[in-house]
Amino acid sequence: MTRKSVLGEVREVQLAIQLIQLGARLQFLESEVGLSRERLIRLYKEIKGVSPPKGLLPFSTDWYMTWLANIHSSMFYNMYQFMKIHSDKEKVWILIKSYKLYLQQIAAQDSEPILDFTRAYTMVRFFDSDMLQLSTCCRCSGQFVAHAHDHKSGYVCVLCRPPSRAGKARGAKRAAAGEVAALGIEGMGFGVETAPGGTGLH
Amino acid sequence: MSVANGEISREIGDINLAYMLLAQKLVKQDRVAAMFRLGVSSELADMLASMSLAQIVKLAASNFLLCSFRLNEHASMSAVVGEGKDTMLQQAHMSILMSARSLQTRKTAVAA
Numbered sequence: 179m180t181r182k183s184v185l186g187e188v189r190e191v192q193l194a195i196q197l198i199q200l201g202a203r204l205q206f207l208e209s210e211v212g213l214s215r216e217r218l219i220r221l222y223k224e225i226k227g228v229s230p231p232k233g234l235l236p237f238s239t240d241w242y243m244t245w246l247a248n249i250h251s252s253m254f255y256n257m258y259q260f261m262k263i264h265s266d267k268e269k270v271w272i273l274i275k276s277y278k279l280y281l282q283q284i285a286a287q288d289s290e291p292i293l294d295f296t297r298a299y300t301m302v303r304f305f306d307s308d309m310l311q312l313s314t315c316c317r318c319s320g321q322f323v324a325h326a327h328d329h330k331s332g333y334v335c336v337l338c339r340p341p342s343r344a345g346k347a348r349g350a351k352r353a354a355a356g357e358v359a360a361l362g363i364e365g366m367g368f369g370v371e372t373a374p375g376g377t378g379l380h
Numbered sequence: 381m382s383v384a385n386g387e388i389s390r391e392i393g394d395i396n397l398a399y400m401l402l403a404q405k406l407v408k409q410d411r412v413a414a415m416f417r418l419g420v421s422s423e424l425a426d427m428l429a430s431m432s433l434a435q436i437v438k439l440a441a442s443n444f445l446l447c448s449f450r451l452n453e454h455a456s457m458s459a460v461v462g463e464g465k466d467t468m469l470q471q472a473h474m475s476i477l478m479s480a481r482s483l484q485t486r487k488t489a490v491a492a
Binding site for chain 2 (some may be wrong): 249250252253256257259260261264265273278283285287288289315317318319320321324337338
């Protein structure tokens with residue numbers, strides 16, 4: 179670690195503020211920002227007005243496979259990849275940048291963000307650890323988030339072949355939340371770790 | 381040149397000018413985000429940012445449109461347009477295809 183400089187510390191605080199405003203969880207802040215846990219908690223309370231949520235980070239890759247979540251995840255990850263290739267900034271910056279772009283895109287579409295910051299970050303980690311991959315749709319040639327090591331040939335994306343009940347469960351976020359809850363794969367508190375082949379959704 | 385032709389050229393010139401000015405504004409505001417939105421390389425983005433108004437006006441006055449279709453395959457175009465697809469889904473689909481597209485051109489450029 180470098181020696182403590184006032185400017186460096188200001189930068190860390192600014193980074194923490196940005197991340198908290200985007201909805202980063204405490205676990206993420208602790209790993210990305212060089213401030214003490216106590217200070218992060220105080221910052222969090224000042225910005226959000228409430229204590230940081232406790233509990234585990236989401237840990238199931240299945241969430242990213244449900245219909246609407248997959249569309250949003252694919253949107254975000256494509257942006258993230260673009261930023262990663264075309265900028266030489268550090269990883270946190272790329273994450274913040276692409277998440278903001280995602281929010282802008284959602285605002286332009288007049289809909290609600292389905293993918294929260296923590297999910298976005300977790301997804302990037304899943305990609306890094308080779309648990310998720312991008313599969314190319316054979317109809318529109320777009321790239322979509324999929325389980326790693328899925329057979330790639332003949333893959334058709336969720337937009338070219340939406341599941342039959344997809345259109346009915348509209349109502350943006352509430353419908354998606356309901357769907358996720360109904361499938362019991364929230365993965366926020368406790369739950370079953372992705373059982374191989376067990377909770378396959380499709 | 382007929383009158384109709386002159387009118388078309390003027391219309392093309394107007395679009396070119398609007399496009400170039402918008403592109404420059406985007407690049408000056410936020411370079412990487414502009415590259416993402418416009419689908420241009422960093423070299424081109426820098427060039428856009430440094431162009432003078434006179435240069436832009438000169439370049440815009442042309443018989444040719446400076447911007448082109450970015451969905452340049454029939455398959456992806458028809459997948460996005462689709463029958464009865466709602467706006468949100470269409471936008472989402474577009475976003476996914478567009479960001480990957482610029483990556484693809486980049487990749488092939490590196491490979492070549």
